[in-house]
Amino acid sequence: MSSTSVSPFLRWLPVFLWGLVILVLSLMPGGPGNMILFGIPHFDKVGHFGMYAVWTFLFFRALAGNQRMTSTRAIWISLLTGTFTGVVLEFGQLYMHQGRSFEVADMVANAIGAGVGAGVSWFFRKRG
Numbered sequence: 001m002s003s004t005s006v007s008p009f010l011r012w013l014p015v016f017l018w019g020l021v022i023l024v025l026s027l028m029p030g031g032p033g034n035m036i037l038f039g040i041p042h043f044d045k046v047g048h049f050g051m052y053a054v055w056t057f058l059f060f061r062a063l064a065g066n067q068r069m070t071s072t073r074a075i076w077i078s079l080l081t082g083t084f085t086g087v088v089l090e091f092g093q094l095y096m097h098q099g100r101s102f103e104v105a106d107m108v109a110n111a112i113g114a115g116v117g118a119g120v121s122w123f124f125r126k127r128g
Contacts, residue, residue, distance in 0.1 A: 008066075012062045022051050022085075022089070051114040060117070
């Protein structure tokens with residue numbers, strides 16, 4: 001079954017659910033930043049990268065499921081939306097007083113993840 005034959009609701013449901021996970025994780029009260037895991041400092045950046053890569057991948061696939069949407073337009077919209085969302089949520093943490101910290105490095109990790117997610121989905125779209 002191709003993504004163009006799936007109803008818009010089903011195409012966008014994973015985007016909404018994954019976005020909700022990102023929203024909750026980004027804005028819930030947190031502990032100290034700069035997490036170290038497996039001896040790797042700033043391991044939380046891997047999480048930021050991964051969350052936005054997956055979300056942007058899903059976002060691109062939902063956009064590209066619309067037959068009137070070109071791949072070029074879908075990649076730009078998904079990339080800009082993923083990056084913008086990552087920046088906005090990071091600024092949201094700046095104004096929270098519940099253990100969250102504002103980090104430019106998190107925004108960079110979010111944007112790189114969004115770029116990789118959009119690029120990977122575009123690659124698979126072109127191959128398929």
